[in-house]
Amino acid sequence: MKILVADDHQLIVDDILDELSKIVPDAKCIGTNDPSAILGLVDKHHFDVIFMDIDLDYTNGIDLAEQILAKYPHTNIIYVTSYSQYALDSYRTKASTFLMKPVSTEMLKNALQNLRYPVSEIKNEEIAQMSQGGVKLGLKIHKIREERGITTTQLAEQLGCALQTVYRWESGTRLPDIPTLMKIAQVLGVSLDELTR
Secondary structure (H helix, E strand, C coil): CEEEEECCCHHHHHHHHHHHHHHCCCCEEEEECCHHHHHHHHHHHCCCEEEEECECCCCEHHHHHHHHHHHCCCCEEEEEECCHHHHHHHHHHCCCEEEECCCCHHHHHHHHHCCCCCCCCCCHHHHHHHHHHHHHHHHHHHHHHHHCCCCHHHHHHHHCCCHHHHHHHHHCCCCCCHHHHHHHHHHHCCCHHHHHC
16 A cells, blocks of 8 residues: 655654554555645655645645546545535545544544545565466466376366366466366365365
8 A cells, every 4th residue: 555645744744654654564655745746746656545634835635636636536535634614625526534633543544444445455466476376376287187197178178168278277377266276176186275285
């Protein structure tokens, strides 16, 4: 998760960043007290969540949010302000929520747990590992199939799938779903654990 904290008071930025480091330690969090830097940072980092002050030095956080959402419509905007009169205006940007200062840990946790656009916690490294796991699984299927004297054609017939699908599994370019994996283990005469470890 990538988070921007934007407020023209550096102390508030630092406080929120400190709390976020405890609540979401794996998140990449950046803070700024310079309203003119916000749009550039958003273009550079494509934040999932932006904690935005509304009453900024020479601009308005709601106007900035509208510009951001025009380019990145699935950004979660969480307004943080001392002025409750902005609450109704803030919802024209479909904000995730509206927080009144001072912001507590509970308020931050609740805001992140109820985002308008939920953020996946799946990391690119995990996708890469899964892809590598697909290659490993494919090699295992190939090895056991050959040990059992089963041809790719026979395996495809017994599973009721296309021959090309078996080739893709064995090369690791495609992963079988769980029910299919169970069927493969059954046809090869091995346990699911044996096939996947």
